[in-house]
Amino acid sequence: MQRELSTYPLGPSLKNKLIQSGFMLVDDVYHLKPSELSRETGLSLEDALEVIKTVTEKDGDPTDRQSKGPKTQSALEILQTEQNQPNIITFCQQIDDMLGGGVPLSKMTEFCGAPGIGKTQMCMQLCVDVQMPKCLGGVEGQAVYIDTEGSFIVERLVDIADATIQHCNFMLKQNQDDVGELKDFTLENVLKGIHYFRCHDYIELLANIQLLPDFLKEHKKVKLVVVDSVAFHFRHDFEDLSLRTRLLTAMAQNFINMATNYQLAIVLTNQMTTKVRSGAGSSGQSHLVPALGESWGHASTIRLILHWVGNVRYALLYKSPSRKEKDVPYQITVGGIRDLIHDEDEEMGADNNKPIKRQKIS
Amino acid sequence: MSCRKLKRTGLSSNILEKLIRHNISTCKDLLSCSQLEVVKILSSGPATADEVFTKCSQSCSPRPITAYDLWKNRCEANDGFFATSLKDLDVVLHGGLPKGTISEIAGPSGCGKTQFSIMLSLLVTMPKSHGGLDGSVMYIDTEGAFSAERLVEMATNKFPDYFHDNSTTMSELTDRVHVNVIQTCNQLLERLKNLEEDIISKKIKLIVIDSIASLVRKEFSTTLGRNLTDRTNLLVQEAAILKYLAEVFSIPIVVTNQITTRFGNDNIQDEQTSSSGLEDESGYVTAALGNTWSHSVNTRLLLQYLTPVTRQVMVAKSPVAPFTTFTYTIESAGIIQQDGGAGHYEGTDPGKQQIKVRSALPFQVSQSSSLLS
Numbered sequence: 114m115q116r117e118l119s120t121y122p123l124g125p126s127l128k129n130k131l132i133q134s135g136f137m138l139v140d141d142v143y144h145l146k147p148s149e150l151s152r153e154t155g156l157s158l159e160d161a162l163e164v165i166k167t168v169t170e171k172d173g174d175p176t177d178r179q180s181k182g183p184k185t186q187s188a189l190e191i192l193q194t195e196q197n198q199p200n201i202i203t204f205c206q207q208i209d210d211m212l213g214g215g216v217p218l219s220k221m222t223e224f225c226g227a228p229g230i231g232k233t234q235m236c237m238q239l240c241v242d243v244q245m246p247k248c249l250g251g252v253e254g255q256a257v258y259i260d261t262e263g264s265f266i267v268e269r270l271v272d273i274a275d276a277t278i279q280h281c282n283f284m285l286k287q288n289q290d291d292v293g294e295l296k297d298f299t300l301e302n303v304l305k306g307i308h309y310f311r312c313h314d315y316i317e318l319l320a321n322i323q324l325l326p327d328f329l330k331e332h333k334k335v336k337l338v339v340v341d342s343v344a345f346h347f348r349h350d351f352e353d354l355s356l357r358t359r360l361l362t363a364m365a366q367n368f369i370n371m372a373t374n375y376q377l378a379i380v381l382t383n384q385m386t387t388k389v390r391s392g393a394g395s396s397g398q399s400h401l402v403p404a405l406g407e408s409w410g411h412a413s414t415i416r417l418i419l420h421w422v423g424n425v426r427y428a429l430l431y432k433s434p435s436r437k438e439k440d441v442p443y444q445i446t447v448g449g450i451r452d453l454i455h456d457e458d459e460e461m462g463a464d465n466n467k468p469i470k471r472q473k474i475s
Numbered sequence: 476m477s478c479r480k481l482k483r484t485g486l487s488s489n490i491l492e493k494l495i496r497h498n499i500s501t502c503k504d505l506l507s508c509s510q511l512e513v514v515k516i517l518s519s520g521p522a523t524a525d526e527v528f529t530k531c532s533q534s535c536s537p538r539p540i541t542a543y544d545l546w547k548n549r550c551e552a553n554d555g556f557f558a559t560s561l562k563d564l565d566v567v568l569h570g571g572l573p574k575g576t577i578s579e580i581a582g583p584s585g586c587g588k589t590q591f592s593i594m595l596s597l598l599v600t601m602p603k604s605h606g607g608l609d610g611s612v613m614y615i616d617t618e619g620a621f622s623a624e625r626l627v628e629m630a631t632n633k634f635p636d637y638f639h640d641n642s643t644t645m646s647e648l649t650d651r652v653h654v655n656v657i658q659t660c661n662q663l664l665e666r667l668k669n670l671e672e673d674i675i676s677k678k679i680k681l682i683v684i685d686s687i688a689s690l691v692r693k694e695f696s697t698t699l700g701r702n703l704t705d706r707t708n709l710l711v712q713e714a715a716i717l718k719y720l721a722e723v724f725s726i727p728i729v730v731t732n733q734i735t736t737r738f739g740n741d742n743i744q745d746e747q748t749s750s751s752g753l754e755d756e757s758g759y760v761t762a763a764l765g766n767t768w769s770h771s772v773n774t775r776l777l778l779q780y781l782t783p784v785t786r787q788v789m790v791a792k793s794p795v796a797p798f799t800t801f802t803y804t805i806e807s808a809g810i811i812q813q814d815g816g817a818g819h820y821e822g823t824d825p826g827k828q829q830i831k832v833r834s835a836l837p838f839q840v841s842q843s844s845s846l847l848s
Contacts, residue, residue, distance in 0.1 A: 122511050124518025163520030228769035229792035240542075258542070263576055263718050264773050266794045267546045268555065268569050304543035311537055313719050316503045320532035323506075328539065348767070349711035356507060363509070384770045401766065424821035447797070 118142065121167055130154045131164070142168050199252050201243045201337060201378055203235070204277070205450050207441040211430050212415070215242075218252070218336060219372050221365070221379040221412070223343075225403040226419030230426060231445045232382040233264045235419070236339045238449040239380055240270070241277045243337040244306050246298050249281055254336025254377070255306040257325070261318060261345045265309065274303045276448025308332065315346035319360065322367050329375050338371065342382040344404045358408055365412035381413060425453065481505060484534040490527060493517055502535045557681070557727045558606055560598055560633075561803065561812040564788065567796040572727045572774060576794075577717055579687075581732035581762035582778030583832040586786055587805050588731040589620045591778070592683045594809035595729055597629055599681040600651040605634060610680025611651040613673060615666065617689050621654050632808035653677060660690045660709060667716045674724055682720065686731040687713070688763045707767045714771035730772070734830055735763040760830045762791075779831040785813060789820065791828045 116139045118131055134154040136142055142150065142165060151161040200215030209215045216222050216239060226232050240258055245251025258265060278298060308328075312318040318340075329335055343364075351357045368379045386404040403410065403418070410416070416432035422442075429440045442453040480501055481491060497516045499505050505513070505527070513524040549555045556570030565571045572578045572595075580588050596614055601607025614621055630648055631638045638644055653673070657663045663684075673679060687710075695706040721728045737759055762769070762777065769775070775792035781802060789800045798820050802813045 122514045122521050124514055124516075124520070126518035127520070160519065163522055166522065167520045227766065228772075229775070233794055257539075262770075262773075263722055264794050266569075266573060266576075267542055267549055269795045270542055271546060272795075301543060304546055305541050307542035308539045309542055309545055310539050311722070313537075313722075314715070316506050317535055317537055319506045320502070320534075320536040323528055323532035324536050342770075345711075345770070346715070349708055349715060359509065360507065385766060387766055445797075 115140070118168070123164060123167060127156065127160060127164060130156055139168055198376070199250070201239055201252055202245075202250070203450055204238060204242060204280075205428075205441075205443045205452050207452055208417075208428050208443055208450075211428070211436060211439045211441055212417075212433075213436055216337075216378050216380060217415070218378045219376050220414045221368055221372055221381065222415040222417070223381045223383055223403075223413035224417050224419060225383040225385060225431075227385050227401065227421065230419040230421065231450065232419060233262075233341055234269075234273075234445050235450055236341045236380060236382060237265075237270050237273050238277075239337060239378075240307050240339060241274045241303055241449070243378075244298070244303050245277070245281060249284060252336045253334075255308070255332060255334040256337040256339060257308045257310070257328070257332075257335055259310045259312060259318070259321060259338070259340045261312050261340070262342055263311065264341070265311075267304075270304070270307070271300065272447060273449040274300055276446075278303065280448070306334070308335070312346070315350070315360070318346055319364065322364055325367075326371060326374075329371065329377070335375070336377045337380065338368075338377060339380045340382070342384055344382075344384040347405060348384070348386075358406070361405060361409050361412070365409075368412075383409075481531065484531050486527060486530055490517060490523075494527075502531050505531050506535075554608075557595075557608060558598070559595065560606065561788070561801065561810065563812060563817050564790075564801055567790060567799050568774070568793065569795050572729065573795070574725050574727045575722045576773035577714065577721060577728045577730060577771065578774040578776065579730050579732050579762075579772040580776050580778065581734060581830075583734050583760070583780065583830060586778040586780060587803075587810060588778060589618075589685055590625075590805050591810055592685045592729060592731060593621070593626050594629060594633075595681060596652050596683060597626060597633065597648070597809070600648050601634065601637070605637060608680040611653060611677045612681045612683060613670065613677070613679045614652060614654045615663070615682070615684045616654055616656050617658070617663065617684070618686055619656065620685060623649065623652075623654075626652065628807055629809045632806075653679075657690070660694050663690055664709070664713060667713055667720075670716075670720060674720065674726070679724075680726055682717070682726065682728045684717075684728075684730040686733060688731075688733040692733065692763065703765075707765065710764060710768050711771060714768070718771075732768075733763045734760050734832070737761050760832055761828060762830070777828060777830055781831070787831075789828070 118136055118139065118141070119128055123131075131142075131154055136154065145153075145165065147158055147162040147165055150156065150165060151158050154161070156164070198218050200209075200212070200217050202209050202215040203212075212222075224232050224235055236258070240256040243252050243254045243256050245253065247253045278300060281298060310321055312321055325338070347357055347361065368381075371377065372379045384404045385401040388400060388402045401420075403416075410432075413432070414434060415430075418429045418431045420427055420429060425442050426444060427440050427442050430436055430438055444451055444453045481494060481499070481504075484502065486494075493516055494500070494505065499508065499516070508516075510521060510524050510528070513527060514521055517523055517527070554574070556565075556568065556573055558565050558571035559568075580591050582588050592614070596612040598606065599608045599610055599612045602609050627645065627649070630645070638648070655666060657666055670682070674682075691706050691710065695702050717728050717730075720726070762775065769792070772792065773794060774790075774796075777789040777791045779787050779789065781787050785802050785804055787800050787802050790796045790798060799817065800820055801817045802815070803810050804813060805811075
C-alpha cells in the first residue's frame with residue numbers, strides 16, 4: 114500500500130505527529146497495534162486506534178481483499194435482483210407501466226411539479242400503497258414521511274387509505290381468496306405504519322436525515338422514505354449558493370446510501386421555478402424548470418414532471434435509466450391517484466372503485 | 476431550534492472549545508460544515524467527527540409521530556378546521572380552513588377579499604357556541620382597507636341576538652381585533668418575526684394579512700431578473716415564518732392576494748378570453764405573485780365576478796378538497812352563500828386559473844364617450 118497517510122481525513126495535529134515519527138505510507142501503519150503506534154508517535158491511545166481504524170477500514174488488508182473490498186456483481190446478478198425487487202404501485206396503471214411496474218425500491222425517485230398538481234397526493238398515495246399485502250403484489254412495508262411544507266393533512270390521508278383498503282378487499286373477494294389475509298390491512302394499521310416527521314428548517318431536515326439510518330435500523334419494515342418537499346427550505350435563506358449545492362449533494366448521497374443499504378424507495382418532491390431564457394430576441398420569455406438548479410438534477414435516478422395540459426394532469430417521465438421518455442395522463446379523485454378513464458369499463462373495474470370523478474356535495 | 480447552542484448538546488468540553496474557537500457555536504454552523512472540515516478543526520479522526528454530528532443532529536432533529544397518533548389527536552381535539560360559515564364550502568374543506576396552514580384568498584379588486592377577511596376576524600372572536608374560536612385576531616393591514624365600522628355592522632347583522640343592545644359583547648369584540656397597519660416590506664418582515672409574543676399574550680387565534688401582495692408589488696419592479704429573485708426570496712421567507720407560527724400555535728393563517736394579467740402562449744382557456752372585454756387577446760387574469768408563492772400556500776380560494784351582484788368562490792388548490800365553486804353575495808351581514816350555483820369545474824394549474832373580472836361597468840358609459848367626441 115503506497116498511499117500516503119496525509120491523504121486520509123485525519124486532523125492536522127495527528128498527521129504532524131505521524132510524519133514526525135516517520136510514518137509516511139499506509140504500509141508503515143499496517144500490522145501495528147494501537148499501543149505500539151501510540152508509543153512510537155506519542156499519540157494518545159484513542160487517537161492511535163482511530164488512525165488505524167481510518168486507514169485500515171478504507172482499504173482493507175491487501176491479502177483478504179476479497180472479503181473486505183467492494184464486492185463486484187455481474188450484470189446477471191443485478192438483473193436477477195432487479196427483477197425480484199418489488200415495486201410500489203401508484204394505483205395509476207399508466208404511470209406504473211411507464212415506470213415499469215411502479216416506484217422502484219433501492220432507487221431515488223423525484224416528482225417535480227407546479228403547485229396544486231398533486232405532488233403531496235402522490236406521496237400520500239404511495240405511503241398507503243407501500244403497505245399493501247404481498248398477496249396483492251404489494252411490498253407490505255412501512256413509510257417515513259418527512260414534511261417540510263406542512264401540507265400533510267391527515268384527514269386526506271384517511272380518505273386515501275380508506276379507498277385503498279376498500280379496493281384491496283374488493284380485489285380479494287373477486288379472486289375468491291381468503292379475506293383473512295387482509296385482517297392486518299386496516300385503517301388503524303395503515304396509519305400506524307406511517308412515521309411522520311415535520312422539519313421546520315433545513316437544519317432540522319439535515320439533522321433528520323443524519324439520524325434516519327438509526328431510525329431505519331429500529332424500524333426494519335420501512336420500505337419508503339418520502340420527503341415533501343426537498344426544495345422548500347433550500348429556496349430561501351441561502352446567500353451562499355455553493356454551500357447549498359454542497360449540502361444538497363451530501364444529502365443526495367445519504368439518500369442513495371439508505372436506498373441501497375435498506376432496499377427502500379426514496380421519493381422526493383421538488384418545486385418548479387421560472388427560468389428566463391437568455392439571449393437577444395427572446396428576452397422576457399420564461400418557462401418552468403425543476404427548482405434547485407442543474408447539479409441537483411443529477412441527484413435522483415428517476416425524475417417525473419407532473420404538469421397540466423389544459424384541464425388534464427399529466428406525468429412526464431423526464432429521466433430514467435431504463436424506461437423511455439413518456440407522457441401519460443392521470444387524475445386525482447377522492448380516493449387518490451387514478452387513471453384517467455374515458456370509458457366506464459375499466460380493468461380494475463368495480464362499482465365501488467370506479468374512479469369517482471367528482472365528490473358529491475350536498 | 477436550529478440556532479440551539481452547541482453547549483446544550485452534551486458534547487465534551489474540549490471538543491466544544493475547539494469548535495467555538497473556529498466560530499462554530501450553534502447546531503446550524505456545525506451541520507453546514509463538511510466532515511473533513513470538522514476533522515481538521517478537531518484534529519481527530521472521522522469517527523469522532525461523526526459522533527459530533529450525530530450528537531448535534533439528535534438535539535435538533537424532529538421527533539417522529541405515526542399518522543395514526545396524529546389522526547387520533549386531531550379527532551380528539553376535533554378542531555382541526557376553522558369554519559368559514561359558508562356551509563357548503565366548509566363541507567368540501569372537511570370543516571373549514573385547515574388550522575396550522577396558510578390559506579390564500581385571491582381575487583380582483585372589489586370582489587370581497589377584505590370583506591371575507593373581516594368576516595373571518597369576526598367569526599374568530601365569537602364564542603365557541605356560535606361557531607367561533609373564542610380568540611383574538613391579528614389583522615395586518617397593508618392596504619388601509621380595514622374598516623371597524625364594517626366590522627360592527629357585520630357583527631350586528633350576522634349575530635343580531637348576541638350583539639343586540641349589548642355594549643359589553645360589542646366592546647369585547649372590538650377589543651379582540653388587533654389591527655396593525657404596515658407600510659413597507661421590511662416592516663412586515665420585522666412584524667412577522669416578532670409576532671410570537673403577541674400571539675401568546677393576546678391569545679391570537681387567527682392571523683390575517685390583507686394583503687400580502689400590495690407591498691411587494693409596490694416595492695419590487697416586475698422586470699425579470701435579480702429584482703424578481705429578491706422578491707421571491709422575501710415571499711418565501713415570510714411564508715416560512717407564517718408556516719412555523721401556524722403550526723406551533725395551531726392557528727389558521729389567511730392572506731389575501733391580488734390578481735395580475737399573465738401573457739403567454741400557454742393560454743389554455745382561450746375560448747373564454749374573448750368573452751371579457753378587459754383582457755388582451757393573449758393575456759388572462761390570474762392570482763399574482765407567481766409560481767413560487769403558489770407553492771407556499773396550502774389552500775387557495777379564488778374569488779371572481781359572475782354577475783354584478785353575485786360572485787363566485789373557487790377552491791383552486793387544497794390538499795383535501797376537489798375543484799369546486801360556490802356563489803355568494805356580499806350583504807350587510809358579510810359574505811352570504813347562495814343556494815344553487817355550487818358545482819365542480821374542470822380544474823387546472825392554480826397558478827394559471829383564470830379569474831373573471833368585472834366585464835362591464837354597471838352604468839352606461841356611452842354618454843361620456845359622446846361628450847368626448
